[in-house]
Amino acid sequence: MTKDELLEKALCCNRCGTCRGVVQDEVPDVAFSTQCPCSMTLFGAYEPSGLMYLARAIAQGDLKWNDDLAKILYSCTMCGYCDDFCQRGYRHTPCKVILEELRVIIPEKLKPAAIKKQAGSLDVPRATKLGVLTKYGIVEASAGKSAVVLFGDNTIISNAAKLEEIGFIIQKSGKKVGCFISKPLPPVSAALLSGGFRKELEAAIAAIDTRLEAAGVKTVIVYNPESLSVLKRFSRSNVEFISITRFCADMLKSKKIKTKKVKIGKVTFQDPCHLGRYSKEYAAPREIMQRLGLDVVEMWRTGYNSLCCGAGGGVNVNRPDLAKKYADNRWQEIKASGAQTLLTACVFCNANLRQAKPKNVAMVDITSVVAQALGYTGKEARS
Ligand code: SF4
Numbered sequence: 001m002t003k004d005e006l007l008e009k010a011l012c013c014n015r016c017g018t019c020r021g022v023v024q025d026e027v028p029d030v031a032f033s034t035q036c037p038c039s040m041t042l043f044g045a046y047e048p049s050g051l052m053y054l055a056r057a058i059a060q061g062d063l064k065w066n067d068d069l070a071k072i073l074y075s076c077t078m079c080g081y082c083d084d085f086c087q088r089g090y091r092h093t094p095c096k097v098i099l100e101e102l103r104v105i106i107p108e109k110l111k112p113a114a115i116k117k118q119a120g121s122l123d124v125p126r127a128t129k130l131g132v133l134t135k136y137g138i139v140e141a142s143a144g145k146s147a148v149v150l151f152g153d154n155t156i157i158s159n160a161a162k163l164e165e166i167g168f169i170i171q172k173s174g175k176k177v178g179c180f181i182s183k184p185l186p187p188v189s190a191a192l193l194s195g196g197f198r199k200e201l202e203a204a205i206a207a208i209d210t211r212l213e214a215a216g217v218k219t220v221i222v223y224n225p226e227s228l229s230v231l232k233r234f235s236r237s238n239v240e241f242i243s244i245t246r247f248c249a250d251m252l253k254s255k256k257i258k259t260k261k262v263k264i265g266k267v268t269f270q271d272p273c274h275l276g277r278y279s280k281e282y283a284a285p286r287e288i289m290q291r292l293g294l295d296v297v298e299m300w301r302t303g304y305n306s307l308c309c310g311a312g313g314g315v316n317v318n319r320p321d322l323a324k325k326y327a328d329n330r331w332q333e334i335k336a337s338g339a340q341t342l343l344t345a346c347v348f349c350n351a352n353l354r355q356a357k358p359k360n361v362a363m364v365d366i367t368s369v370v371a372q373a374l375g376y377t378g379k380e381a382r383s
């Protein structure tokens with residue numbers, strides 16, 4: 001993007017400040033009316049409008065990058081709320097693209113090492129655990145035989161326990177699903193955007209497109225919302241990318257699928273930003289909770305108004321102190337909901353919120369609940 005293009009985009013923001021909060025009518029308690037994780041924790045420059053003015057001044061050459069500006073930029077979780085809110089009819093500032101561009105153009109020496117390392121860890125690990133899936137009838141993806149495949153993203157590729165659960169769910173669905181097991185696809189995720197590696201991300205997704213098309217893949221099931229969102233945004237193929245929650249929700253519609261009650265008390269759900277806001281998948285988790293007969297209580301800031309857990313944008317690895325503060329903010333509302341169990345659908349939400357978790361609220365990944373409802377005990381792989 002040229003400086004003129006960045007300026008043109010940044011000028012869309014007139015600094016009204018409304019994307020700092022939720023429309024008051026939708027939130028009965030004023031304590032839960034703010035929305036941008038960094039601006040509710042810090043101060044004006046950290047608000048979306050502050051960041052948009054920072055972009056404007058950088059593009060105009062009125063501000064030069066320094067440590068303080070870098071600190072402001074990397075306090076943003078890239079949750080996407082400001083972008084989404086601004087599109088709801090008022091005007092449209094493309095905040096997402098602007099924030100991503102700032103992370104591309106910031107001088108290399110100001111890029112936090114932890115964020116660069118997180119993006120670098122997206123290379124395919126030498127020893128993956130994807131072979132676990134074959135125990136559940138998931139076969140090596142090959143030309144003409146794999147219309148549906150599971151994406152080996154960075155959160156599951158080496159996680160045998162999670163792959164067992166996912167394999168079990170897929171087996172129960174009765175669907176024929178493949179996976180690139182022996183030569184995995186690059187496990188891309190939004191960490192590449194947080195690190196400013198946009199070109200590398202686009203190149204990796206172009207390579208993924210080529211392999212998906214060569215294998216005749218029509219649908220890809222993705223577990224990690226941060227991988228789902230970038231595949232949906234940047235793939236140029238005709239392949240459909242769906243979340244594992246959508247796969248589970250559709251599967252549970254079938255009368256042939258029998259489930260048993262999972263006893264986890266009153267539950268509430270944390271919408272991951274990359275599942276909801278970026279991928280527009282708000283319905284699937286709620287369909288799952290309804291099909292499983294769970295006792296659901298929604299938080300006030302929920303669905304498209306959901307508050308970020310605080311992990312995104314590399315804040316979890318670069319500023320763990322801040323990520324914990326953001327998580328504390330979210331827990332105020334989780335506790336106010338009266339839920340006994342918080343359901344998550346993203347390992348980063350799970351890990352970040354867990355560090356501020358009160359003792360009297362349990363946390364479970366929604367796919368683990370689906371697996372349990374289908375009869376998974378954790379012993380299946382050994383039987
Ligand atoms: S991004 Fe949009 S809603 Fe937010 S301050 Fe700027 S103009 Fe207002």
Ligand code: SF4
Nearest residue numbers: 036076077079080082
């Ligand atoms: S992307 Fe999220 S954290 Fe960043 S400025 Fe916008 S609302 Fe705040």
